[in-house]
Amino acid sequence: MPSREQIAALRPAYREELAKGIARFFLPARTNCPWCLGPDLRRKFRTGDLIQDKPGEFVLDECLGCGHIFQNPRLSQEGLDFYYRDFYDGLGAETTAKMFEGNGSRKRFRRSARALRRVALPGRWLDVGTSLGHFCAAAKEVLPDTAFDGLDMGEGVEHAAKEGRVEQAYRGLFVDLADSMPGRYDVVSMFHYLEHTLDPHRELTAAHTALAPGGHLMIEVPDPQSLCGRLLGRLWLPWFQPQHLNLIPMSNLCTRLRNLGFTVVVAERRDAHIPADLVCATWFLFSRLLPPDDVPWRPKRPGRVSRVVRSAMVWTALPFLLAVYGIDQLLNPLLRRTRFSNAYRVIARRDG
Template identity: 40%
Template sequence: MRRTPRTAAAHRAERRGEPAPDPARPPEPRREDCPWCGSTRLRIRVRTRPSAAPDPVRPGALGVDECRDCAHVFRNPRPAAGERARHDSDAPDGSRERHRFAERFLGARASARRHRAAARALLSLPEPESWLDVGTGHGHFPEAAREIHPYTSFDGLDPTWRVHRAWAAGRVEEAHRGHLTDPAILARLRCRYDVVSMVHHLERAPDPRAELRAALTVLRPGGHLLVEAIDPGRAFGRLLGGRWFPHGEPHRLHLVPPANLLAELQALGCAIVATDHRAPQTPYVPAGALAPTPAGALPVPDRAPAPPLRRIRFSGAYRVIARTPPSSP
């Protein structure tokens, strides 16, 4: 018998180990202050999109605010826990279609090149023995990074069942299912890794600061943290508004500006080893933003503009490598 959409959504939630979505459950209350700095000087960045259909399960999913003081961008109100990460299967606003279009446009090879570039950024540092990829999903980043660091042991952590598939495919040596901030996981992984990577993970975390503190806990003294994140100050975010893919995906809860991330890492005692605003940038952002939506099709982008886009503020990612204090935090 064919499942109803409600039952299918509950089944997907069960596989992810998350609460089942409840259409009757109200969204989390709207914040009147910035979750990063506490300022009450907020401005609306994205509130509605004319082409988006109403979503009774995720009301307010397109609400995105920006702090006028620290420039932190966050989803407001935030979807309830059971409704997060559902965009890739049942979102009515076209985010799934844009994501798939971007994947086809960019291609698996280009994605692997981006992953290898991130791993290559650590080549000037001592060869790591152990590496934990947080939010690893299917393990594509460890798979690509192993080509650059063949003598490193890669583990993966993810709250979904995908991490077990990554282990079964041989992309990670150990699969940890859960959240890095869980006390049980922190106790098991404390001071175990030379490198922790968070590739587009902080934007999905309910509390990015807690994720950073947890990463320092599982790193050995003098270990390195690799973060790639979306820069909310990039031009595409302001030009495209609700059609910029990070604005339209409910699971992206926070967009942390580079200055905020650097200041937080330094406050935690880390030394900034390297920052990069060009190497992580790929045509993924324009492809995802300009993909066809249910309300109509926009022009399909060409691969030709990709190299110039990497050199201007139209791309959307940045990379930070930080070294933990020489003694345990």
């Protein structure tokens, strides 16, 4: 957990940034769909930042023509930088590392690597949005002869290279770097990455550039058509506002890949499901009752009474949250076989 001193040291910079207002973090609202350009949109819901509780309100719209769901108005790159800050790195680096190092994540990473191994034995693999490179480390256990490189905007990818989880680290935007690696890779993977991007079409084109003919693109993303999303509403974790900008129905993604010159060889939901919907929704609901946490984007540190009450309430709720987590795991074998699965996987081969 971040110390009081770390939080206090960051507070002046956040105060100065927030004093300028947050309207500047958003691009103009769209009147058409960013996926198909169709004009028929409807408001899905409006929500705050349920993840970090930074200030701001975010809207998801749905295209009635193709089913694409997108943030509207969308955050600019400056806005994304603000809302990502201290989540994957900085204050949040330790929590992120623990999440990816957990046994559940390692098992999921190895399942993904085995799914690719069933269609190809790659020599060189680029993991886009790799963060700290934990997928590459787990996949190496399944594919020991494959060389793994990683790409990410954050400093985590550089740590991944230093700690040996990736051989080469690229720091920056994939759409800017892809032209420097034409045909270099046998596999490009995007695990819960595409939904974070400003322009998924450009990202898919970049993957086509970086892949050798016959190479494979592997994508796992949240499924906006999941029945869990309908059941849990704005409390469904994969909406993940404000970070998720585009949520793409599987059929839309497969069609786009075929148009780009790929052959879809795998399109499935069962193996990509992550069993955490109920426990996360419960936490989001419960957190509304909690006194505010000590975070640097608040003007001042909460008082002692508030901090004590928050700590006591969290410890009181912990057994209940663990029980709900157990229900998630118990239901996992059933949900992943149905349209309640919260994610899907597509593997596509780049045509010659």
